[in-house]
Structures are given as C-alpha cells and as structure tokens.
Amino acid sequence: MYRILIDTCVWLDLAKDYHQQTILAALEDLIDQGLIELILPKNVVDEFARNKDRVIEQSTRSLSSTLKRVKEVVEKFGDPQQKSSVITQLNDVDHRLPILGEAAVETIDRIEKLFERSTTIEISDSVKLRAAERAIDKLAPFHRQRNGIDDAILIEVYTDIIREDEASDNRFAFISHNTNDFSHPNASKKLPHPDIELCFSLTKSYYFITLSEALQHIEPEHFDDLMIEHNWTEEPRRLKEIIEAIDELVTKVWYNRHQVLREKIEEGTTQIVEKETFPIKDHATRPIQRNVWESALRAAAKVEERIGLEHLGPWDDFEWGMINGKLSALRWVLGDDWDMLDT
Structure with a gap:
C-alpha cells in the first residue's frame, strides 16, 4: 500500500478545476480498494477549511467579471458582422458559470468526505519545534524570504510517518504543487529541494508535483483504466x-x-x-x-x-x-x- 501526503494547494486546485474531477474520482477508487491511504496532517484540514469558501466564490466571480468586461468591449468595438455571433457565445459561457460554481461545491464535499474517512494527524510539539528550527536555519521550505510554517510542518510530519512505518512494506509519496518551496531550485522541478531530499529515495519514498503523476506511478495500469472509466463527463447544454x-x-x-x-x-x-x-x-x-x-x-x-x-x-x-x-x-x-x- 502507498501512504501519500497531499499538500493543501493540491486539494484546493482540485476543487478549482472542474476538469480535474476525473483525477479525484481515480483517487477515490484507489482509496476504496485499499491501494492508497492518506497521510492527513491537521493543518492541511484546517487550511482547506479556511480557503474552501474563497475557492467556490472565485470559481465563478473572477470569470464573471472578466466576461462582463469582454462583452462590453465587444459591444463597443466589435466587428458588426461578427458581433452577434461572439455575444451569443459569451452568453453561453455566462449561462454555464453557476454550474461551474456548483461543481466546485460538489468537489469540495467529496474531498471533505475523504478527510472524514482518514485519520487526522495532530501536530506534535516536536514537529513544531523542528519546523521552527528549519526557519532559524533557513532550510527549505524556509530558503525563500516569504514562507509560512505550515509547509515545514508537512515535511516534518511526513518524515515522522516514514520513520514510524519504516519496517513495513508500505511506500510513501509527498505531492505538492508548491514547487517554489519544495522543488530543486536549479534542476528539474520534479526533484525535491536538496534540504529535504533525505526524505525521499528511489524505492521507498517519492516526490511528485502533480497528483496525476503520483497515481500513475503508484498503479499505472489500474490508473489508466480508471481514467478511461471516469474521463467521460456530461458537458452542460449551451x-x-x-x-x-x-x-x-x-x-x-x-x-x-x-x-x-x-x-x-x-x-x-x-x-x-x-x-x-x-x-x-x-x-x-x-x-x-x-x-x-x-x-x-x-x-x-x-x-x-x-x-x-x-x-x-x-x-x-x-x-x-x-x-x-x-x-x-x-x-x-x-x-x-x-x-x-x-x-
């Protein structure tokens, strides 16, 4: 079995993007089949809860305001022969915006159900202390001028889980879109930063910058089958x-x-x-x-x-x-x- 820690930014990006529901469905299936177990630090749950309302609002508001400005520009400066066709297409998009917002709500609900089924890991004082020491020593993810302690806590929790479970046959994966804080600054973004590279190996613990790549590595044939199964989605009517x-x-x-x-x-x-x-x-x-x-x-x-x-x-x-x-x-x-x- 693989035990995987998914950074909050990955969960939030899943909620933002309607087209990533296929990835989420594949993850759900692999968890249901006992092939994957989530490593779920409490700060991930808390940060997701703090940001979920913003994600729902942004999923429609930002696009809606942009759409309004585009329609105004087309009305004022658009080619008279093409204006009607363009406005019709923009109205179609406008009609779909509430559906995209509802999709974000549904995705967030699915993610929270995964959280409820997983064991939430409380943040120990020793983890907080080691995270603070990273900040003092300016070690990744504190090698940049701006950073919060939550990212350092993730690495320390992940390190503890590997150490505690070292004797088992389980494998581990750390997944984050936050390449600025976790990835190698001078090489491929798919490589971990030198300050955290001891957490990873070629056989036991892996670093990924996308959830799809992680699932593909964990169960390649199974994942491909699941992607085909879930890749069909109903598009809203125009x-x-x-x-x-x-x-x-x-x-x-x-x-x-x-x-x-x-x-x-x-x-x-x-x-x-x-x-x-x-x-x-x-x-x-x-x-x-x-x-x-x-x-x-x-x-x-x-x-x-x-x-x-x-x-x-x-x-x-x-x-x-x-x-x-x-x-x-x-x-x-x-x-x-x-x-x-x-x-």
Whole structure:
C-alpha cells in the first residue's frame, strides 16, 4: 500500500478545476480498494477549511467579471458582422458559470468526505519545534524570504510517518504543487529541494508535483483504466441549444392547440366572425376573428414546412406529457416557474 501526503494547494486546485474531477474520482477508487491511504496532517484540514469558501466564490466571480468586461468591449468595438455571433457565445459561457460554481461545491464535499474517512494527524510539539528550527536555519521550505510554517510542518510530519512505518512494506509519496518551496531550485522541478531530499529515495519514498503523476506511478495500469472509466463527463447544454429546444417545443404545443381549434371550427363549435366583441361571455364557445384565423393558418403551414408533419403528432397521453414536461423543465432552468406552458 502507498501512504501519500497531499499538500493543501493540491486539494484546493482540485476543487478549482472542474476538469480535474476525473483525477479525484481515480483517487477515490484507489482509496476504496485499499491501494492508497492518506497521510492527513491537521493543518492541511484546517487550511482547506479556511480557503474552501474563497475557492467556490472565485470559481465563478473572477470569470464573471472578466466576461462582463469582454462583452462590453465587444459591444463597443466589435466587428458588426461578427458581433452577434461572439455575444451569443459569451452568453453561453455566462449561462454555464453557476454550474461551474456548483461543481466546485460538489468537489469540495467529496474531498471533505475523504478527510472524514482518514485519520487526522495532530501536530506534535516536536514537529513544531523542528519546523521552527528549519526557519532559524533557513532550510527549505524556509530558503525563500516569504514562507509560512505550515509547509515545514508537512515535511516534518511526513518524515515522522516514514520513520514510524519504516519496517513495513508500505511506500510513501509527498505531492505538492508548491514547487517554489519544495522543488530543486536549479534542476528539474520534479526533484525535491536538496534540504529535504533525505526524505525521499528511489524505492521507498517519492516526490511528485502533480497528483496525476503520483497515481500513475503508484498503479499505472489500474490508473489508466480508471481514467478511461471516469474521463467521460456530461458537458452542460449551451444556452443556444436550450433556447432552440424551447422554441421547438413551444411550436409543437401551439400547433397541437391550433389543430384542436381547427376541429372545433369544422364541427361548428367555434364560429369565424368578422370582428370579435368584448367582453367574452363564454370562452368555451368563443368565436375567432377571420383575419386572426387566416394568420394562424399561414403560421401553421410554415410550421409544417419547417418541422415536418411527421414530427407534429398526433401524440398519445404519454407523449403529450413528455412534450409538456420537457418544456416546463427547460423554462424552469432559465428562470420561469414550474408548469409554465403558455404559448
């Protein structure tokens, strides 16, 4: 089994990036199968908790403000022939922003569930003391002018875990995106800093700067299979697609109602008049004005030509329910109340 310590920055980056959900899913599976166990220092849990709200907010706010400025620039200076197309695409992105925010919330919830299943390691006084000594001696991760003690605590906790578990067959991995503090300053970023290189070896303890590389090393064939399994994700529908679907459904509902009215006219239940009189006394037998009916006939002919008679019914009760249900659901997504079926 591999025991791995994942730096807080890696967890936060997983939460920020919607497209890294596949990596998180692979990690979850490998933990479920007992191939990986998390080394979870308490300061990682605390730092993640402090920053998760900021991640959720930033996942939509920064992009939203940028998008607003871009739309303003396009409106003011954009090519008139291409402006409409560009604005449509920007509106599609704008429509997806809340979904990206919700994805960050979901990812954070999944990460916290992993934390709950793992044993949180309290930070001992000896670890704090050794971390402070690193600061005094200006050893990595204190070799730079600015740094916090949390990074040094991670290294000291990791060192203790390896020492305590040295007799076992377990292997270990330390994973951080913080290459400025942990990686070699003059060689490949994939190598640890000389001040911490004694924590790592070619066979027992490994240093990684991405979670995907770590999982690939730990279980190469298994990881590839998991990536293929989890790599399929449902992309949110574009705003243009939703609007087009609503338009088609509205048209079908209107056409069906038009056909019902046509039957009533042919049966004599509904009369064609030159001019309607108001107020209407009985809506069940309300007449229709001739010019309105002729306009409706022309509109129906255009619908038949555009959509095709074979796609305009008749429908049984189940099919009719599906059409109205789809229309209601899509309108709800765009802000209408449920059961809004007006045409």
